[in-house]
Amino acid sequence: MIHITRRERFNAAHRLFKPEYSDEKNLQVFGKCSNPNWHGHNYELFVTVSGEIDPETGFLINLKGLSKLIRERIIEKIDHKNINLEVEFMKGRMASTENLAIAIWEQLEKPILALGSKLHCIKVYESENNYVEYFG
Amino acid sequence: MIHITRRERFNAAHRLFKPEYSDEKNLQVFGKCSNPNWHGHNYELFVTVSGEIDPETGFLINLKGLSKLIRERIIEKIDHKNINLEVEFMKGRMASTENLAIAIWEQLEKPILALGSKLHCIKVYESENNYVEYFG
């Protein structure tokens, strides 16, 4: 079993809140993350794929192709954006790191299969102290 | 000559734009940073002070006191906030990292003097690839 991982980065604004909650309840549940004027992060995204090594090239996957895919499907849509307002694949979901990891998985699973590999893990760092890993 | 540095961190949303510019000009000058719906960063703040070592304690400055000061004057006012809309000490300034470093200097210079040390440098990381240092 062999995995290869590519790191990409993006910066975005977001907010955690529920419109049906009162301001007090939002503050109680989501703390400072519920700030109505947004806050933001430098996110780090680690995409891990598994597969067979091509005996011809020695590659599990061509990392240039994987990087291009991640940029087209994820980074260009979320970098320097507002996750709540502008990111199509996060529409209708709480902008938590957990949901972000799941949504990124959904965006990448099939295109990675089309490249001949299997998506194994999406890891998203929200800060140096917190990260989420989703395995599908 | 001796310096001691304390690192603190904050997350915030911001936007670079000029209201008097057209959208095209804002995009041309500020690129993706002009996004009207904001984006954000995990900022790292390094506060460096100089001074004399207290022969009794071996300290240039009590780092607990310095950390408390930075948190009260800076972190509590900017963490999980929108720099353009909510941060008093950034009012009327472009929310660039350069201006952020200068404004933080202005907030900390006198209180650090009151603790018996001299502010030497404010260093602000906006991303792993960019940082600003201001020396007053």
Next chain:
Amino acid sequence: MIHITRRERFNAAHRLFKPEYSDEKNLQVFGKCSNPNWHGHNYELFVTVSGEIDPETGFLINLKGLSKLIRERIIEKIDHKNINLEVEFMKGRMASTENLAIAIWEQLEKPILALGSKLHCIKVYESENNYVEYFG
């Protein structure tokens, strides 16, 4: 399957030795780590939990609650302490990183269950070159 990880840090002194060994044998087995006058580390602790995402909040676990728990159960009891002499949950165990990871697991497993999640992994860095992962 989804995991979320919280990092916390602590500094502590420790020593690796067996009272029934001679000084020579302690030195031979434990090297410099057997120094009778102690040495110490900046430990990094990564606590990974698994579970279901609450559709209401988008959270697997409230990280503020998890952080508070780790601080109360672990950090307050070990930070700036001597692991051999002062840490209740390490009593009677060799102060190795392996045993530290296991003891931290035992302290956190039930309280994390009480928060509605499942402890998945305790990872302890002793230095930038060494870490232990315990999965229960």
Next chain:
Amino acid sequence: MIHITRRERFNAAHRLFKPEYSDEKNLQVFGKCSNPNWHGHNYELFVTVSGEIDPETGFLINLKGLSKLIRERIIEKIDHKNINLEVEFMKGRMASTENLAIAIWEQLEKPILALGSKLHCIKVYESENNYVEYFG
């Protein structure tokens, strides 16, 4: 289940190309990595072993012994070397990070068993954005 990991580092030159390909095809498949005059990396190697904890020492494995083993079997043979031309255990293989991880596994699996533990994972970082994990 418990794992312990040791990090070691090496610097090496390499090149990705197939002698039977034309220069154009090499460039197309391997990009800049096919440069005939070589390029190089600071590689990071993480060796993870699993096993039982010796109740006497509290150790899964003596890290000094593990480090010595990795240095003798891997680092001394690859550090400051040309992976394509000089590294015995990479002879006849494409010098990809994937193949490097597999070859290092083959070099270490038995000697680690002889130390009483089981090799669990070889992780090789080629750059801060790319790494491979091999699990045998």
Next chain:
Amino acid sequence: MIHITRRERFNAAHRLFKPEYSDEKNLQVFGKCSNPNWHGHNYELFVTVSGEIDPETGFLINLKGLSKLIRERIIEKIDHKNINLEVEFMKGRMASTENLAIAIWEQLEKPILALGSKLHCIKVYESENNYVEYFG
């Protein structure tokens, strides 16, 4: 006084040796770095400029412009290359990190002046344990 720093990265092969030295003398002076078959590094380059803040934009320098400049003048010429054989601006110089920092300074000093700023420091990391800073 205010500085802004941009980090860029490149990978390259190199060798330290003097053709007029015997192999023994090369080995004695340059150690493993004299390996005739090359070795290589992931270099990190930090370019620090100083200047005045444009009151209109809040920028000392447009980092996009600075990054583009560094890529055109340095990265495209050295990334995935052999420093001894292929890098025009290193011709005739020992491929030490010191000389690399000086040569990069010479390449960037005037173009940065043309952008309206002043080059303050070139910092080059060769490994996590070694770096050079050149101030002109």
Next chain:
Amino acid sequence: MIHITRRERFNAAHRLFKPEYSDEKNLQVFGKCSNPNWHGHNYELFVTVSGEIDPETGFLINLKGLSKLIRERIIEKIDHKNINLEVEFMKGRMASTENLAIAIWEQLEKPILALGSKLHCIKVYESENNYVEYFG
């Protein structure tokens, strides 16, 4: 002006306290760092030297020689030791990071001069959030 920096690391136990203070006063001034049973850190030491580049070798200083010097004069005397009890060059001084940086400067200044370079800065990291720089 050109500087080169070498990083070395050491782990040590220490305690901040004054025997003439009461326990209460020690706790008030030094906080958790006054723990009578010690605590410890992974220290990082950065030694920066300045000088002229040898046109023959391209070196400001031979880093192997500098590393050997730092290990002999500092690391072997402080690594895995108790700074208060066992480190000759810290005798009679408070074991603060400030005093540690000054004492290391005193140990290295002349031997580095004997190698033909000039010590420029001693930087000591006590944790990821705190460091001291001493310039003589």
